Amino acid sequence: MSLKLELLTPELSLLIFALLVILLDLGIKQKKVLAGVSILGLLVSGGFVLTLWGRESASAFNGMFLVDPFALFFKLLFLIAAGLVILASQDYVSKFARFQGEYYALILISAIGMMLLATTGELISIYIALELSSISLYILTGFLKDPKSSEAGLKYLLLGAVASATLLYGMALVFGLTGKTRLTEIAQAIQTIPLTTLLDSPALLLGIILLACGFGFKIACVPFQMWVPDVYEGAPTPITAYLSVASKAAGFAVIARFFYTTFGVPDWLSLNWGILFASLSAITMTLGNVIAIAQTNIKRMLGYSSIAQAGYLMVGLAAVGVASMADTLGRSGLLFFLASYTLTNLGAFIAIIAISNKIDSDLIDDYTGMGSRAPLLALGLTLCLISLIGLPPTAGLIAKIYIFNAGVHYGLLWLVVIGVINSCISAYYYLGVVKVMWLGAPVSEEKVPSSWALRIVLALTCLGVLVLGIIPGKFVQIAETAVRIFTS
Amino acid sequence: MSVSLEHYLILSALLFCIGLYGALSRRNTIVILMSIEIMLNAVNVALVAFSRYIVPLVLTGQVFALFVMVVAAAEVAVGLAIIIALYRSRETVDVEQADLMKG
Numbered sequence: 001m002s003l004k005l006e007l008l009t010p011e012l013s014l015l016i017f018a019l020l021v022i023l024l025d026l027g028i029k030q031k032k033v034l035a036g037v038s039i040l041g042l043l044v045s046g047g048f049v050l051t052l053w054g055r056e057s058a059s060a061f062n063g064m065f066l067v068d069p070f071a072l073f074f075k076l077l078f079l080i081a082a083g084l085v086i087l088a089s090q091d092y093v094s095k096f097a098r099f100q101g102e103y104y105a106l107i108l109i110s111a112i113g114m115m116l117l118a119t120t121g122e123l124i125s126i127y128i129a130l131e132l133s134s135i136s137l138y139i140l141t142g143f144l145k146d147p148k149s150s151e152a153g154l155k156y157l158l159l160g161a162v163a164s165a166t167l168l169y170g171m172a173l174v175f176g177l178t179g180k181t182r183l184t185e186i187a188q189a190i191q192t193i194p195l196t197t198l199l200d201s202p203a204l205l206l207g208i209i210l211l212a213c214g215f216g217f218k219i220a221c222v223p224f225q226m227w228v229p230d231v232y233e234g235a236p237t238p239i240t241a242y243l244s245v246a247s248k249a250a251g252f253a254v255i256a257r258f259f260y261t262t263f264g265v266p267d268w269l270s271l272n273w274g275i276l277f278a279s280l281s282a283i284t285m286t287l288g289n290v291i292a293i294a295q296t297n298i299k300r301m302l303g304y305s306s307i308a309q310a311g312y313l314m315v316g317l318a319a320v321g322v323a324s325m326a327d328t329l330g331r332s333g334l335l336f337f338l339a340s341y342t343l344t345n346l347g348a349f350i351a352i353i354a355i356s357n358k359i360d361s362d363l364i365d366d367y368t369g370m371g372s373r374a375p376l377l378a379l380g381l382t383l384c385l386i387s388l389i390g391l392p393p394t395a396g397l398i399a400k401i402y403i404f405n406a407g408v409h410y411g412l413l414w415l416v417v418i419g420v421i422n423s424c425i426s427a428y429y430y431l432g433v434v435k436v437m438w439l440g441a442p443v444s445e446e447k448v449p450s451s452w453a454l455r456i457v458l459a460l461t462c463l464g465v466l467v468l469g470i471i472p473g474k475f476v477q478i479a480e481t482a483v484r485i486f487t488s
Numbered sequence: 489m490s491v492s493l494e495h496y497l498i499l500s501a502l503l504f505c506i507g508l509y510g511a512l513s514r515r516n517t518i519v520i521l522m523s524i525e526i527m528l529n530a531v532n533v534a535l536v537a538f539s540r541y542i543v544p545l546v547l548t549g550q551v552f553a554l555f556v557m558v559v560a561a562a563e564v565a566v567g568l569a570i571i572i573a574l575y576r577s578r579e580t581v582d583v584e585q586a587d588l589m590k591g
Contacts, residue, residue, distance in 0.1 A: 176538035
């Protein structure tokens with residue numbers, strides 16, 4: 001048996017660069033180099049991902065490590081998110097007296113964890129990958145070591161550890177029921193168990209519920225959302241951006257693969273978790289949107305908004321569950337929404353990083369008159385907020401149409417109605433920020449300067465949001481190719 | 489009376505519930521970390537018992553338990569580091585007093 005190491009090149013190269021960053025940090029005085037090396041690592045890793053794209057799906061290590069278009073799509077998404085976050089961190093990190101190398105290295109290592117999470121098809125490696133990304137993120141959350149940041153890190157760690165223990169208990173039950181740890185083998189084992197035995201023993205249903213709890217923490221769906229606002233507020237803002245997009249996308253990647261591969265057949269089982277996610281989705285988006293209205297801190301507001309967005313994304317998960325195995329609409333909708341959400345939310349956070357770095361405040365009231373103090377940043381933020389509502393001409397609109405279309409197609413009309421009502425509610429608080437920025441009288445006449453790195457990153461994300469919104473055809477195709485997979 | 493799989497599973501479920509109760513109800517962060525360890529060890533008991541009784545010829549469950557222990561150790565190390573950072577700035581390890589952010 002060959003090791004097929006070429007399948008692991010994206011992760012291995014990124015790991016080498018992460019270690020290199022730590023080593024270089026010891027000897028280099030010019031810390032900007034470290035960000036450059038990290039970006040280089042992401043580019044190299046991305047290059048390897050592209051060489052694997054378009055090949056036959058393959059697996060290594062006895063089916064633990066699956067390389068299929070689905071995994072590669074997510075790997076690219078994580079690499080892009082990590083790259084944008086590192087570029088956006090530069091101003092922020094250059095204020096640190098020490099540990100700049102560790103900051104970049106931890107971002108890379110958590111990216112490796114997320115890439116592994118999207119690519120594994122086996123219980124033990126799913127757990128390891130999940131913890132690899134989570135533990136790095138706990139450290140990054142508490143990185144500033146001021147009271148707020150430490151408090152955020154502690155809350156994230158304690159709740160995250162409880163969630164992963166719950167997840168493990170679910171995994172243990174599924175393992176006990178089937179005696180297997182590979183997802184495809186678990187699926188086969190479940191199909192061989194007679195229906196009456198399966199219905200009599202609560203182990204499988206309890207396992208599914210516990211697994212949904214554990215993964216639900218990662219994507220921050222209700223009732224596992226209570227950590228979000230505090231952690232988002234306390235963490236360094238670039239890390240908040242990273243948490244809100246990459247970590248969430250990793251959660252959705254693993255849920256989609258896990259539940260679809262393992263519990264996709266028989267149909268009644270798939271319907272069960274489909275409905276579970278549908279009801280969680282309705283509660284999640286309503287709660288996120290309603291509480292977001294009352295927020296005065298923009299990072300907290302985006303925290304609740306990201307909970308609401310997780311609710312919309314779960315419409316896709318529910319569609320995957322309710323649909324029969326062969327249908328791909330729900331899955332491709334999920335992928336397209338995640339891509340659009342990643343760009344949009346990163347864009348919004350980058351604008352906030354640029355502004356709050358200078359005015360030293362996250363309060364929405366302090367954004368008054370930003371339209372005249374920093375027109376470009378305000379324009380970028382406005383575009384991203386419009387995309388989060390789902391108005392034309394942005395990516396958010398196409399993504400919402402796509403994912404709601406999947407919902408309607410599989411008979412989840414009630415959920416889609418709730419989703420549309422929620423989008424209207426969300427317009428209130430997103431547009432509130434836009435109104436304050438453009439119509440309010442500026443607190444001071446002083447301009448808000450921003451660095452070139454931030455401007456370029458913001459321009460890139462805004463361009464992405466517009467391109468996905470105006471000519472989505474090509475990207476829809478990519479999303480559709482990416483889900484025609486699941487080598488099962 | 490011989491010890492069967494059910495006994496191990498009942499032990500595991502009890503340990504898990506005790507750990508969960510501790511994690512949710514205690515205020516001292518160190519005790520919460522200990523409760524989380526109890527939850528993880530409950531999982532280990534279940535894994536090893538399943539492995540022994542369901543698939544006695546392969547050691548998947550035992551290997552899984554080893555991995556869980558290693559990861560748990562890493563998690564606790566990070567957890568204690570963050571608690572120390574919090575203690576240095578706030579002079580407390582009580583979660584009720586870690587309340588700078590609310591709402």
